[in-house]
Amino acid sequence: MEKTLVIAFDGLDYELIQEFGLESILQEEHGQIDNYSNTSSIKTSELFASFITGENYSKHGIKGLSIWTNSRVSKVEEVIGKMPYSQKTAELRKAIYESLSFLSAKKIRYDKRFLNSDTIFEEVENSRAMFVPGYNPSRYWQLGWDMSPLSYNISVEETIELWDTREYRHRKEMLFRELESEIIPARDFLMCHFHRPDIHQHMYGDKDTGNFDRNKLKKLYEETDRLAGEIKEKAESKGYERIIFMSDHGLPQGNEHNKNAFHSTKEPLFSSKPKITDFFSTLV
Ligand SMILES: [Zn+2]
Numbered sequence: 001m002e003k004t005l006v007i008a009f010d011g012l013d014y015e016l017i018q019e020f021g022l023e024s025i026l027q028e029e030h031g032q033i034d035n036y037s038n039t040s041s042i043k044t045s046e047l048f049a050s051f052i053t054g055e056n057y058s059k060h061g062i063k064g065l066s067i068w069t070n071s072r073v074s075k076v077e078e079v080i081g082k083m084p085y086s087q088k089t090a091e092l093r094k095a096i097y098e099s100l101s102f103l104s105a106k107k108i109r110y111d112k113r114f115l116n117s118d119t120i121f122e123e124v125e126n127s128r129a130m131f132v133p134g135y136n137p138s139r140y141w142q143l144g145w146d147m148s149p150l151s152y153n154i155s156v157e158e159t160i161e162l163w164d165t166r167e168y169r170h171r172k173e174m175l176f177r178e179l180e181s182e183i184i185p186a187r188d189f190l191m192c193h194f195h196r197p198d199i200h201q202h203m204y205g206d207k208d209t210g211n212f213d214r215n216k217l218k219k220l221y222e223e224t225d226r227l228a229g230e231i232k233e234k235a236e237s238k239g240y241e242r243i244i245f246m247s248d249h250g251l252p253q254g255n256e257h258n259k260n261a262f263h264s265t266k267e268p269l270f271s272s273k274p275k276i277t278d279f280f281s282t283l284v
Contacts, residue, residue: 001124002241004283006191007231008051008132009224010044011198013250014262020221024229025245030264034275035249040064042257045110047248047276048193049134052119054280061116062134070105073097087255109142110134120189123284127189128178131171140166141195156203156211168196172227179234186239189283197224201252208254242267248276 009025014032017025035047038056040063049062057063068074080086080093097105112119112135119135121127131138152159175192178184200220204213228245235243242265250260261276263269269282 001188001284003186003239004189004242004244005231005235005240006189006244006246007228008048008191008193009197009228009245009247010133010193010195011201011249011252011257012221012224012247012262013201013258014247014260016217016221016251016260017262020218020225022221022225022228024225024232025264027243027245027264027266029266029268030262031270032259032273033246033261033263034259034273035261036259037275038277042249042259044198044248045134045137047134047261048132049110049115050276051248051279052121052129052132052135052191053115053117054277054284055117056277059117062110062114066107066109067114068097068105068107070097070103073103073105109137111137111142120191120280120284124189126187128187128191130174130178130190130192131195132191132193137193138167138171138195160200160203163199164196167199168194171195175231176234179231179238186235190240194224194227197221197247198252202255206252206255244269 012025035042038058039050040046040057043065045065046057046062049060050056053060068077077093094107097103098107110133115134119129121129121135129136131141133141154162171192171194178190178192197220201217204211204216205220206212232243244263244265246263247261249257251258263274263279270278274282
């Protein structure tokens with residue numbers, strides 16, 4: 001198999017990528033990914049589980065973003081979650097469940113323990129998953145640190161700084177360490193997930209929550225493009241033959257994710273718009 005690197009930019013919106021004219025991210029071949037057919041919701045853990053297994057949630061078992069460690073709580077939440085405006089009190093309900101010690105309930109983001117299917121990382125021997133949601137997400141993100149500044153009584157800027165310091169810089173450093181290593185040769189399959197675009201857009205890219213700032217958004221997209229350029233250069237000189245940039249969904253609106261997921265490569269991968277489950281068989 002061709003030595004493949006997948007860089008997953010969480011929440012990077014295909015329309016905005018084109019609008020801002022990003023040149024590194026948009027390689028010769030690019031297009032939208034169908035991230036909505038046969039999905040329970042356009043949420044990160046489920047979508048990446050589908051990407052790495054080639055199955056949808058009913059088979060791989062990961063539904064949505066997170067799971068309650070207490071099954072009674074998860075049943076109650078399943079009912080409440082279907083009610084209108086339930087999202088508005090989600091944080092409050094979470095705080096209540098977690099404060100009731102007899103429930104010992106915690107909400108965590110899914111990882112491979114919850115997967116019913118093999119993934120590309122089991123199929124391909126010389127592979128590595130870096131912070132892949134639904135598989136080996138970063139601990140910091142997995143253990144329920146959420147993105148709302150209100151939860152910690154800090155400003156939007158402080159929230160962004162917190163995430164950039166704890167998460168983004170660490171992931172970038174780890175990826176660069178892998179790509180620059182003189183000991184580790186290029187792998188058959190390497191995948192790294194960057195959560196930054198999603199987090200930032202929840203802070204200032206959402207027209208429906210009244211915090212929309214187009215200049216900041218443009219800066220975020222341009223920074224992401226520069227990162228993509230740097231990654232591409234390092235990966236090519238290391239010997240990666242195929243570099244895929246992609247996202248699981250687009251810009252959040254009303255705290256929801258949209259259908260503008262994308263993929264880009266140098267050589268064509270698909271002849272028509274792929275489903276998020278189509279990558280597995282094409283890559284393996
Ligand atoms: Zn999001």
